[in-house]
Each structure stands twice: as structure tokens, then as C-alpha cells.
Amino acid sequence: MTRLLFLLLVVAYYLHPVLSLLHFYANAGERTCFYKELAHGSLLIGKYKVEIQDPDSEIYYIPRDRVNNGALIDVEETFDSNHRVVHQKGAAIGQFTFTALDTGDHRICITPKSFFSKKWYGHNAVDKDLEEFAIKDSKFKKARVTVDFLIGDASSIDSKHSAQVKTLSDQVNRLNDKLIDIRREQKFIREKEASFRDLSERTCDRVVRWSVVQLGALIVTCVYQLVSLSRMFIKEKIQ
Incomplete structure (x- = not known):
């Protein structure tokens, strides 16, 4: 059982490029270094999280101002007179x-x-509140940093990245096709609505015209009936 577990750990080590996931404690401005032997063309990816300590409760929390409170990252080649190849300010x-x-x-x-x-801060009420939090966070004394190093072959990671980009590109193309279909459907609906509106307007015009004609005929008929009745009454009076 122990040998099997050992073999599984060895296989997992060679199959996965993740080397370590750790955290350390340091004072503000204190430099903590790690040494990694990298081969030519290998890619190092370091993910980190900085949490600062509240001096009152001694609880570690992520700064509310994550942009202006973070970490300074340096990578140096120890075999080349400590030549600095990375000097990066991070959130x-x-x-x-x-x-x-x-x-x-x-x-x-x-x-x-x-x-x-x-x-970087203004003078309105909201910015003043943010500024107070930022000033308090900027005065931290101790920090807890969580680090995760990933080392792999640059070409394989680039190919994986290219595959991810291609997948995203395919998804965007599919969304564009759906958007084109939706626009085509909307255009068809607008044309159908315009045709229905024109038909409704023509029908209304015909109804109004026939109503006017019928009303006119009714009025003429009424007038004719009145004239006929008046003539009949006149004849009866003469007789």
C-alpha cells in the first residue's frame, strides 16, 4: 500500500507542474525569497494573495484598497550575478x-x-470614506502571503492558451451567429408588423368610406320618405 501511494505521488508530480502551495508571514516591506531551478524555455507562473493584519483584532484580511496595497515581485538570476529580470508592482x-x-x-x-x-482620491464623501480605509490599510505592520507556483514548458502552456483562445473565439462566433439570426427574425417581425399595419389602415379606410356611403344613403332615404309623406298629407287635405 505504501509503495502504491508513493508511485501515485511520483506520477502526480510528473504529470502536474504545480510545485507548491504555501503561505508565509512577513512584516511590511520585508523581502521573502524562494529559489527555483528553471530550465531554459520553462515558464514560471506565480499566483499570490496578500492579507494584512488588523492591529486591534490581529485578524488577517484582504485590503479594501487592493490596488495600492499589495506586493513587490522580483525575479533574479542567481547564476548571473543576481541579474534582475522581473521587477513588478502587484495588487x-x-x-x-x-x-x-x-x-x-x-x-x-x-x-x-x-x-x-x-x-488618487477625490474630495467627495464617498472618496473620503475610501481614503480613510486606504490610509488605515496602508499602515499595516504584518502580512500573510499565500503563494502558488506553477512551472511548465512554455510551448505546451502557449498551445493550451491558444486552444483556450480558439475555444473562446468559437463561442464568440456562435454568439455572433445567434445575434445575426435574432436580428433577421426581428427584421422579419418588423416587416410583418408593417404589412399588418398597412392592411389594417386600408381596412379602416374602407370601413369609414362604406359607413359614410351608408349614412348618406340613409339620410337620402329619410329625406325622400319625409317628402313623400308631406305630399301625401297635402293631397289628403286638398281632397
């Missing part, structure tokens, strides 16, 4: 990618830090 939740140009050890450093600046 509280984000990721970074790097393609190794040479084989060797790479140092990945994450520094929880605040980039808060008052010039």
Missing part, C-alpha cells in the same frame, strides 16, 4: 509570469508593501 491578489532565458537557479522574492498615495 493584493494577482499573478506574475516569467520565461527562463537560461538554465539555472532563480530567486523569486515577494515583498508585501503599500503603494498608497492621496493624489
Whole structure:
């Protein structure tokens, strides 16, 4: 049973490029580094989440201002005099990618830090409330950082990305086809409504004309009957 479990772990390790999922605690501005040996052409994807500590309750939470409170990401080639190849300012939740140009050890450093600046906030009531939260969050002393590293072959990941893009493109094309069908159906309905409206207007015109004709005939008939009756009464009086 132990050997089988060991074999399953080995197979899972080689089939999946995920290396680790961990978290660490650091002070604000404190640099924490990890060392990864990367082969030429391999792609490193690092996903991270920065949570800051409330000084009163000592509870860790994601900053309300996630843009100006986050982490500073550095990737350095230790085999090449610590040459820095990545220097990125990140939000509280984000990721970074790097393609190794040479084989060797790479140092990945994450520094929880605040980039808060008052010039990004306005002077209305809502912005003032946000500014108060941002100022409070920017003064954090300790942070908990969760990191997940993914290392794989750049070409295979690019092909997977291309497949995903193609799938999304196919879905967009299908949606466009459905939209064209809907527009065609709407055009047909509008034409049908216009034809029905024209037919209704012609029918109404005919009804009005025949009503006028019938009313005129009725009036003429009434007048004729009155004239006939008056002549008859006149004749009876003369006799």
C-alpha cells in the first residue's frame, strides 16, 4: 500500500507542474525569497494573495484598497550575478509570469508593501470614506502571503492558451451567429408588423368610406320618405 501511494505521488508530480502551495508571514516591506531551478524555455507562473493584519483584532484580511496595497515581485538570476529580470508592482491578489532565458537557479522574492498615495482620491464623501480605509490599510505592520507556483514548458502552456483562445473565439462566433439570426427574425417581425399595419389602415379606410356611403344613403332615404309623406298629407287635405 505504501509503495502504491508513493508511485501515485511520483506520477502526480510528473504529470502536474504545480510545485507548491504555501503561505508565509512577513512584516511590511520585508523581502521573502524562494529559489527555483528553471530550465531554459520553462515558464514560471506565480499566483499570490496578500492579507494584512488588523492591529486591534490581529485578524488577517484582504485590503479594501487592493490596488495600492499589495506586493513587490522580483525575479533574479542567481547564476548571473543576481541579474534582475522581473521587477513588478502587484495588487493584493494577482499573478506574475516569467520565461527562463537560461538554465539555472532563480530567486523569486515577494515583498508585501503599500503603494498608497492621496493624489488618487477625490474630495467627495464617498472618496473620503475610501481614503480613510486606504490610509488605515496602508499602515499595516504584518502580512500573510499565500503563494502558488506553477512551472511548465512554455510551448505546451502557449498551445493550451491558444486552444483556450480558439475555444473562446468559437463561442464568440456562435454568439455572433445567434445575434445575426435574432436580428433577421426581428427584421422579419418588423416587416410583418408593417404589412399588418398597412392592411389594417386600408381596412379602416374602407370601413369609414362604406359607413359614410351608408349614412348618406340613409339620410337620402329619410329625406325622400319625409317628402313623400308631406305630399301625401297635402293631397289628403286638398281632397
